[in-house]
Amino acid sequence: MIRRKFGLLTRTMTERGRRLWVGAEADAIGYGGVAAVAAATGMAISTVRKGRDEVRAGALPSDVVHDRRPGGGRRRLEVKDPGILPTLISLVDPTTRGDPESPLRWTCKSVRTLARELKEAKHPVSPQKVGLLLNGAGYSLQGTSRVKEGTDHPDRNAQFEFINERAKDFIARGVPVISVDTKKKENVGNYSNAGREWQPKGQAVEVLTYDFPDLSMPKAIPYGVYDVASNSAYVNVGTDHDTPTFAVRSIETWWKKMGSVRYPGATEVFITADGGGSNSIRAHAWKAQLQLMADRCGLTLHVSHFPPGTSKWNKIEHRLFSFITLNWRGRPLTTYETVVALIASTTTTAGLRVTAELDEAKYPLGTKVPKLVQRGFALERASFHGDWNYTLRPRSAERLAELSGEVEPPRRPIKRRLQWQAIVQEQICSGLSAPEFCRRKGMSYNSFHSARRTIVGIILRPRRAK
Numbered sequence: 001m002i003r004r005k006f007g008l009l010t011r012t013m014t015e016r017g018r019r020l021w022v023g024a025e026a027d028a029i030g031y032g033g034v035a036a037v038a039a040a041t042g043m044a045i046s047t048v049r050k051g052r053d054e055v056r057a058g059a060l061p062s063d064v065v066h067d068r069r070p071g072g073g074r075r076r077l078e079v080k081d082p083g084i085l086p087t088l089i090s091l092v093d094p095t096t097r098g099d100p101e102s103p104l105r106w107t108c109k110s111v112r113t114l115a116r117e118l119k120e121a122k123h124p125v126s127p128q129k130v131g132l133l134l135n136g137a138g139y140s141l142q143g144t145s146r147v148k149e150g151t152d153h154p155d156r157n158a159q160f161e162f163i164n165e166r167a168k169d170f171i172a173r174g175v176p177v178i179s180v181d182t183k184k185k186e187n188v189g190n191y192s193n194a195g196r197e198w199q200p201k202g203q204a205v206e207v208l209t210y211d212f213p214d215l216s217m218p219k220a221i222p223y224g225v226y227d228v229a230s231n232s233a234y235v236n237v238g239t240d241h242d243t244p245t246f247a248v249r250s251i252e253t254w255w256k257k258m259g260s261v262r263y264p265g266a267t268e269v270f271i272t273a274d275g276g277g278s279n280s281i282r283a284h285a286w287k288a289q290l291q292l293m294a295d296r297c298g299l300t301l302h303v304s305h306f307p308p309g310t311s312k313w314n315k316i317e318h319r320l321f322s323f324i325t326l327n328w329r330g331r332p333l334t335t336y337e338t339v340v341a342l343i344a345s346t347t348t349t350a351g352l353r354v355t356a357e358l359d360e361a362k363y364p365l366g367t368k369v370p371k372l373v374q375r376g377f378a379l380e381r382a383s384f385h386g387d388w389n390y391t392l393r394p395r396s397a398e399r400l401a402e403l404s405g406e407v408e409p410p411r412r413p414i415k416r417r418l419q420w421q422a423i424v425q426e427q428i429c430s431g432l433s434a435p436e437f438c439r440r441k442g443m444s445y446n447s448f449h450s451a452r453r454t455i456v457g458i459i460l461r462p463r464r465a466k
Helices: 002-012 015-029 033-041 045-057 084-095 111-120 127-136 156-172 244-262 284-297 315-327 336-344 371-375 397-404 414-430 434-441 445-456
Strands: 177-182 219-227 232-238 268-273 300-305 353-359 379-381 389-392
Touching: 002 015, 002 033, 015 033, 015 045, 033 045, 084 111, 084 127, 111 127, 156 177, 156 268, 156 300, 177 244, 177 315, 219 244, 219 315, 219 336, 232 244, 232 315, 232 336, 244 268, 244 284, 244 353, 284 300, 284 371, 284 389, 315 336, 336 353, 414 434, 414 445, 434 445
Parallel strands: 177 268, 232 353, 268 300
Antiparallel strands: 177 219, 219 232, 300 389, 379 389
């Protein structure tokens, strides 16, 4: 009976009317009525019980919402004034941002400005209604979204997979895998710091009003070394300049104080870094300092750089630097000691441990690496993107003595020297340019050019007969 009556009435009752009706039926049945009515109507027991309680409390006529039939009430503004929406779209279209084909767009004009312009166009409307019309047209209030990373390199995804496979292999073999980078430079002094922190009411920390850039202003330069496997980090807080020498000094200090203790007997280290800054792909000083570290520590250093514009994917960014920023939010970094203490106290629920030190050494800018020194690197480039992935091995004592000039380098065989001399003489007598001569002979122009410059030396062209 309950199910039959419910089926006849449910289409004509509102949600509140249905709840009160099933509550009245349950109350009339008495004990077990709630469960019986819920089973008959399919409504939730909690809904039936709530309706019963409302009926028992006494439902007043004023509590019941009066429903209108479709078409009742005042007509919508866009129906009475069909031209208002096209006029509004024409006003915001010149300032519309985003993809025109996208359903999600936004405008830089305020709703009050648009309401004033619509009123001048004989379409009086309130700012609130302008907002509703914009929402209906697919517009919304939005801020900027920092997602543009520049032009994607075609090998971007392949490089990520290459780094991931190497990291998994090194970790499985017990080789330390570290992520390195320099955090944003911080002003040291009583300057404002982003974020908010709990303070006694009305006792906010007072800081300077302005923090204009000043070369004389002390800076803190945190260079971090994050151990991916152990979830620990070392941060070297510099006070001078962010140079490759400073970066490699930080890595070497981590190895001597933390890495060699955690990985005794390790002869390799895998370093992941971004492609710019002090650990830039193109910085010869970065490779020179890594080579010196490899020689001093007897380590083979494997280095992989992230593709351009993807430094935020480096582990150190979201496993260390983000938590350091959270740890000192809303606090002025008044002294270097404050910076070091706040970094060292950074931790996470995952068990992050951070060691921080102050480095007051001087690191001058503009260090040049002579080409002769670059040729002495024990550098091996990977088969895949050798500019991004390379290995620096420690050099032997004999090699270091040879590079320092204490031992004379081995001379090239006389026979090969004579062969190159004959080839260069043939090119001169042929009258062909060096690239064209190498193309016809099917030989490498780089090898020919190097031999002509370093082995053969200067060969005079034969004089033409007058």
